[in-house]
Amino acid sequence: MVAWLFPGQGSQYVGMCKGLYESCASIRDNLELSGRLLGFDMVDIMQNGPEEVLKLTQNAQPAILAHSIAISDLLSDYGSRPNIVAGLSLGEFSALVVAGSLSYSDALRLVRLRGLAMQEAISPGEGTMAAIVGLPEELVERICGEVSPEGDVIVANYNCPGQLVVSGLTALVRKVVLLAQERGARRTVELSVSAPFHSKFLQPVGEVLKEFLKGIQVRAPKIPVISNVTAEFFPDDPEKIKELLIVQAFSPVKWEQTIRKMLSIGVDRFVEVGPGRVLNSFVKKIDRNAQVSSTDVENLAQLREIEINA
Known part of the structure; x- marks a missing residue:
């Protein structure tokens, strides 16, 4: 079984997806659509920065989601589909798009709003995080x-x-x-973060998301998605999915438990879809025998090789 894993905030970097953007029309179209949906030049921020602008929560989150979905769509065009998906924090929204639970446009606007709300939830310097x-x-x-x-x-x-x-x-x-x-x-x-993410101080973010989610359609996932909050499968009930997305902002992320759940049901191949390779390193520390791949590559030939071997 193959799982696709979607990275969260912190995986962004200036120049992300540049090689694929320049060589692949579908990647280019997908990323440029993100800018039109959000009303600013997302591609320019992704590829040219500056880093201080890209790493702002309200920019980093839609940039990572756009990158992840552009790659996912291309892999799907090649005929590759996962058996199961999950995403780390922000990446959970990418996973739900791939599973057909959220539309791309709704998810993009949702994570932009989520990023802005996270920035505003607590005064700068009052909260932090540490590894x-x-x-x-x-x-x-x-x-x-x-x-x-x-x-x-x-x-x-x-x-x-x-x-x-x-x-x-x-x-x-x-x-x-x-x-x-x-x-x-x-x-x-x-960590260099703007707020104490996934703690009770982010409860105001949940209220912002709750209002937005009232106005969009959420569907039952077409493929299994594992929730950060529970480390169990998302339910088919759209209202319960919304509830989990609301509390996710201020609940701990059970990533190790998520990967162990996947291993327990027979997943033996993990493909990290989006920028960076951090999730691959987590998987290998959980199970050194797991097979991992990254889609953070420079050209289509490398991406096709990943798809063929997945």
């Missing part, structure tokens, strides 16, 4: 509970064994980092 490498999840959860029993700092991303991300109020995140270092963390890195 903690080399400690078991139970210990990091315990440290977060010691620092804030009220949940003002939590484990927000379960990426792979020994690699977690905590999120919350800046002072508390830094306290968790210090305690993690004292208790043997191999490495800690405070």
